[in-house]
Amino acid sequence: MTTKLDYTSLDSPSKWRNLPPPPGFASTSSTSSRTPVKSPAAAESSYTALKEKRAWDLAIAPAKQLPMQAFMLYMSGGGVQIFSMGIVFMLLFSPFKNLAGINSTFAPFAPTKSDANALSTLPLQKLVYLLCNVLTLALGLWKCRSMGLLPTGTGDWLAFETRGPPPEILLQ
DSSP states (O other): OOOOOOOSOSOSOOTTTTSOOOTTOOOSOTTSOOSOOOOHHHHHHHHHHHHHHHHHHHHTHHHHTHHHHHHHHHHHOSSOOHHHHHHHHHHHHHHHHHHHTHHHHHGGGSOTTSOTTOTTSSHHHHHHHHHHHHHHHHHHHHHHHHHTOSOOSGGGGGGGOOOOOOOOOOOO
8 A cells, every 4th residue: 555645735624733833934935035135234234243243253362262271281291201392392393383374374364455465454353362372372382391301400501501600728
């Protein structure tokens, strides 16, 4: 026994026609739109605001990665092994790489009337991006200090200290 369903006509009488529509279902046709048509100026200002919001999201993205990177540093341990050195190298190298390409990073979000690769385009977002990358660099330097890779103690500089004359007294 095979049953053939005909979906080409929805106007045919059916036992399901008497059911109410599900909650949230609008029976209006999709061709009529309730939203007013935006003027080109309003659409352009909305697009500009969206680009600026996305630029701010990109500017604080390095700060959003700091907790995960701090957890990775914690899990890598305090010893000098290849795994911990790889994570520290990545943490120290990525801010320089990000800052070298700062103009090309923010170029898609530049206003249409300005030069996309100019340093003066989106200055606040670029400044926040710079500060967030400096925080990432500071986290990497802190890890290097805690691993003993940075010369921060007086014992690390003994080779460069000069010795004074010995306090010898010649007795006659």
